[in-house]
Amino acid sequence: MKQRPPPQKLRLGVNIDHVATIRNARGGDHPDPVRAAEIVASVGGDGITAHLREDRRHIRDEDLARIQNATQLPLNLEMAATEEMLEIALRHKPHAACIVPEKREERTTEGGLDAAGLHNTLAPIVEQLRAAGIRVSLFIEADERQLDTSLRLGVPVVEFHTGEYAHAFLDGDTVRVEKELRRISDMAALAAKNGIEPHAGHGLTFENVQPIAAIPQIAELNIGHYLIGEAVFTGLEPAIRRMRDLMDAAR
Numbered sequence: 001m002k003q004r005p006p007p008q009k010l011r012l013g014v015n016i017d018h019v020a021t022i023r024n025a026r027g028g029d030h031p032d033p034v035r036a037a038e039i040v041a042s043v044g045g046d047g048i049t050a051h052l053r054e055d056r057r058h059i060r061d062e063d064l065a066r067i068q069n070a071t072q073l074p075l076n077l078e079m080a081a082t083e084e085m086l087e088i089a090l091r092h093k094p095h096a097a098c099i100v101p102e103k104r105e106e107r108t109t110e111g112g113l114d115a116a117g118l119h120n121t122l123a124p125i126v127e128q129l130r131a132a133g134i135r136v137s138l139f140i141e142a143d144e145r146q147l148d149t150s151l152r153l154g155v156p157v158v159e160f161h162t163g164e165y166a167h168a169f170l171d172g173d174t175v176r177v178e179k180e181l182r183r184i185s186d187m188a189a190l191a192a193k194n195g196i197e198p199h200a201g202h203g204l205t206f207e208n209v210q211p212i213a214a215i216p217q218i219a220e221l222n223i224g225h226y227l228i229g230e231a232v233f234t235g236l237e238p239a240i241r242r243m244r245d246l247m248d249a250a251r
């Protein structure tokens, strides 16, 4: 009988930005995102994700080195495609850098990067990150044109923006949920077929994570806001454990 390969373990990257959001609300040192990173490591999380925004509204420059020194976990630095962020990434040399779109006025990263429109801006940034040994990913919509440009740029990873899926789920619109899932799942298959490792993230919760986690080609989920919100009620450790269990059960 033909044996099926065992399902690949889905990695969980925990985005700790919003621990820093709470810290910054009072301007002191508490709660410290570094302590959150240590908890992520102790509970078996696979990576730390942090977005150094242009306006430093949550993670700050000095947090990066502190996070890197505090745990052995790989750091995935989310960054805008700017000279300033490139210079910071090259200085800190995180394991991975995920290039995200960034608008000052937005509350969060509201859509995917227009990799196709920004090809010429992205090419030298991707190249310099790659040359420094940093695993580059692009945060894109699950869209063939964006995936095509990602292939041309030679990135090893893309992260699909699951915001539309999460919104449809919240609205209870099952037709849109199915449409979004098909889009993400088709593009994950196409990415993997072309040698790009697909990741996914944005707006994922205990309620909506499983259909995304069940997409076999997706290798990593990056989850932040919901986990930090749940941590207020249950603590970070149980919140991460529950997310991990739901992800494993979906696989």
Ligand code: PXP
Residues within 6 Å of the ligand: 015, 051, 078, 098, 100, 108, 109, 139, 159, 200, 201, 202, 203, 204, 222, 223, 224, 225, 226
């Ligand atoms: N992945 C990327 C690239 C992000 O920019 C973010 C934060 O916007 C996330 C994942 C996590 O999203 P959330 O905080 O909604 O879980």
